[in-house]
Amino acid sequence: MTVLSIEDLRLELPGASRPVLAGVDLEVRQGQTVALVGESGSGKSLTSRSVLRLLPPGARAGGAVRVAGEDVLAMPPARLRELRSRQVSMVFQDPRAAINPMLRVGAFLTESLRANLGESKAGARARAVEMLEAVGLTDRVLRQHPHQLSGGMLQRVMIAAALLAGPALLLADEPTTALDVSTQAEIVALLADLRERFGTGLLFVTHDLGLAAAIADHVYVMYAGRIVEHGTAETVFAAPRHPYTSALLEATPSLAQPDRRLHAIPGRPPDLRAELTGCAFAPRCTRATDECHTTVPVGQVACHHPGGTHA
Numbered sequence: 001m002t003v004l005s006i007e008d009l010r011l012e013l014p015g016a017s018r019p020v021l022a023g024v025d026l027e028v029r030q031g032q033t034v035a036l037v038g039e040s041g042s043g044k045s046l047t048s049r050s051v052l053r054l055l056p057p058g059a060r061a062g063g064a065v066r067v068a069g070e071d072v073l074a075m076p077p078a079r080l081r082e083l084r085s086r087q088v089s090m091v092f093q094d095p096r097a098a099i100n101p102m103l104r105v106g107a108f109l110t111e112s113l114r115a116n117l118g119e120s121k122a123g124a125r126a127r128a129v130e131m132l133e134a135v136g137l138t139d140r141v142l143r144q145h146p147h148q149l150s151g152g153m154l155q156r157v158m159i160a161a162a163l164l165a166g167p168a169l170l171l172a173d174e175p176t177t178a179l180d181v182s183t184q185a186e187i188v189a190l191l192a193d194l195r196e197r198f199g200t201g202l203l204f205v206t207h208d209l210g211l212a213a214a215i216a217d218h219v220y221v222m223y224a225g226r227i228v229e230h231g232t233a234e235t236v237f238a239a240p241r242h243p244y245t246s247a248l249l250e251a252t253p254s255l256a257q258p259d260r261r262l263h264a265i266p267g268r269p270p271d272l273r274a275e276l277t278g279c280a281f282a283p284r285c286t287r288a289t290d291e292c293h294t295t296v297p298v299g300q301v302a303c304h305h306p307g308g309t310h311a
């Protein structure tokens, strides 16, 4: 079953010369982990936030963002509130910025259950303890304040909070960036485990290809507001076809080949004031020809000169 289907999503922001999202298509099926990768500014966060219709002021959206078949962009406000409290949850990059420091963890976890889902006090507490245990914490945490917990523990609390209502889809936007490397690995392992246990679809936004490879079944590579390549994690990482994917991989350290030389991608992504003609990656691409500068490439691999073939 498809839990999320983004179809030709377009987003325009005030003051920008071109759409910040220019026709994004993406799908997450039940129990599937999908990674959305790309450099900073490519539009990953805006894509994932669109799923909850958390758009910047003045933004104009086109296309469709369907959760279990229903278009989030066209939903009435009451239905949108229900979607946000039951069906789709989000885990953010910095847990300390996403939690009220004055509240104990217990109140933080139970308040939304009681307010939005009408749970009794005892029922909400029992559910909170169940989810804390699912993320590897104990009920001791209920009495603690956020500042008494490490960053990794607090991110576990945020994941427990996100799963309280049993959502069909979890959005995780750079959920480990604020954590140290070993804690990052623990959180990624935890998300993989929870996906297995609860069958939740997971959209994992990251600029870190190593993390994406560790967790994802399917990968979408984004550049300047477009998906340039997608496929199973295995094929995209083992046999990238778009030159941007290859360049990203060459810029990423590999545990399997620690001695491999890394190559930074020359140049920078285009900023939103630049109007684009042709392929947005062409100015940085070693394979670019005249056609690339004039004609926008389309297709599963959005490139006029893709390498190899996906098996």
Ligand SMILES: Nc1ncnc2c1ncn2[C@@H]1O[C@H](COP(=O)(O)OP(=O)(O)OP(=O)(O)O)[C@@H](O)[C@H]1O
Binding pocket: 013, 020, 038, 039, 040, 041, 042, 043, 044, 045, 046, 047, 056, 057, 207, 272
């Ligand atoms: N609220 C906003 N108002 C104006 N411009 C915005 C806003 N949010 C994002 N942008 C711009 O939209 C573009 C895409 O941003 P987005 O945050 O989706 O990128 P990203 O790929 O998630 O990068 P990062 O990893 O840095 O968050 C960027 O150029 C950014 O500056």
